[in-house]
Amino acid sequence: MLGVVASSRWGDAEDATGADRPAEMTQSTIELAYRESGGLRVALLWSKGDPTLKVTVFDTSTDDSFELEAVENQALDVFYHPYAYAGSRDAGRN
Numbered sequence: 001m002l003g004v005v006a007s008s009r010w011g012d013a014e015d016a017t018g019a020d021r022p023a024e025m026t027q028s029t030i031e032l033a034y035r036e037s038g039g040l041r042v043a044l045l046w047s048k049g050d051p052t053l054k055v056t057v058f059d060t061s062t063d064d065s066f067e068l069e070a071v072e073n074q075a076l077d078v079f080y081h082p083y084a085y086a087g088s089r090d091a092g093r094n
C-alpha cells in the first residue's frame with residue numbers, strides 16, 4: 001500500500017523512534033517501499049511533481065545518511081542494495 005510519507009511513517013516532524021524525517025519530504029512525496037534491518041532504514045520515494053525516484057538510507061548506529069537517485073527499471077534493486085549503488089556512484093569521484 002502506498003502512503004504519503006509526511007503523514008505516515010515519518011510523522012509530522014519525526015518517526016516513531018525519534019529520528020528526524022528527511023528535510024526534502026513534503027506532502028507530495030510518496031513512500032513506495034520501506035525496510036528496516038540492523039539499524040538501517042531504507043526508503044524508496046517518489047515525488048508527484050518530479051518523475052525521479054530516490055532511495056534514502058539512514059544508519060541509526062552512526063547517524064550517517066545518504067540519498068541515491070534511481071531509474072525506474074532499477075529502483076527496487078537500488079532499494080535492496082543501496083551500498084552497491086553508492087559505491088559505484090562514488091567510484092568516479094576524486
